[in-house]
Amino acid sequence: MARVQSRAGTAGGSESQRKPTAADLQRRETRERIFGAAIEEFKRAGMAEADIGSIVAAAGVARGTFYFHFPSKEHVLLELERREEKRIAAEMTRFAKTSGALPDLLAEIVRVVVAAERRLGQLLFKDVLAVHFSPMRPPEDEWTDHAIIVVLVEEIDRARQRGEVDPSVDASLSAMYFLLGLYALLTTTQQSKAIRTFMLDNFVAQAWRGMEAR
Template sequence: MAVANQPSARETRRLQTRERLMGAAIAEFKRSGMADADVRAIVSAAGVAHGTFFFHFPTKEHVLLELERREEDRIARQLVRFAGSERDLRAILAESVRLVLGLERRLGAVLFKDFLALHFSQTRPPAEAHMDHPVIEAVAREIELAKERGDADPEANAFNCAVFFLLGLYALLTTTHGWPDQSAMLDDYVATTLRGMAAR
């Protein structure tokens, strides 16, 4: 008897090809940056025909969009897990910083800069402009809970505060990469964010 919802052999092959292309594209982006990445090198590393890349990813930006979706989901899950045992908003914001810094280490400086630039890009594919942002939602939920506990200003808009915090974090990481005092600056950023949301 067949197992329900089991992907067909054809669908399995399609997904495997997509994953090979994704891995090869990320490796190439790490080396060259997205703009200078060579699609020929990507398809050669993945062992597929040139047109196969564009079947799965209409543009190189779509590879980054897929990576963004996956990484945001992963970071949000880790943050929710952390928040399940930690109710201090300072610790939760500091953990958000730590998780994003971990992403920077995994992606490398070149790809991380492209990854963050995608958030502010004027060329972001229009269909992707309003995608979900699970990290923003996770941080906003924790700010809302802090408001309920009396640890944050009850008038604060939790979603907006989460957006301001994360966009500021991304901007800081983009502009202070390699600075010797980046860590102290990020600690001060968390403290400043908390002061801005403090209960009156």
């Protein structure tokens, strides 16, 4: 996740060092209410066309309160990205503990990302990917800031140690190429479900062949 944070997000770090007060809890509840209203508006209209007025009306807050918690609409998407990455990485970790086979994990990543696309809706999913690759991200943003890549790199390394992956494979580059390819395929493929499933299955197979030990 990018290191771009809202003012409230930054304040939350210091709050974690002490017992939350009633004001802290109320601020967090307000932030969550705004976040939920913004996500619903983004699903309806897309981030670019989303109306701040509609968001604050749905959340029951003043316009300035929105900007206190989220300096821009993009910051809402960055927060959503962080939460989705955490959710997907946790599912990947649980799956990896039950199946040590890297090809199975690659297929599982596709499944959980497609599930996220379905849950968010294609319009919001594309907006999240757009902010993921946005030039607004800080130049110091590294792959280690992204939980999904971190988990995949670790699993590729483990598979290499087991002799299943070619020793020459760079785990971090392979993980980034796999995810970049997956995101591109999902956002550009508009064919029927059957054709899309075939393309995703083939994508996983080709990715594995590129890493598999000969």
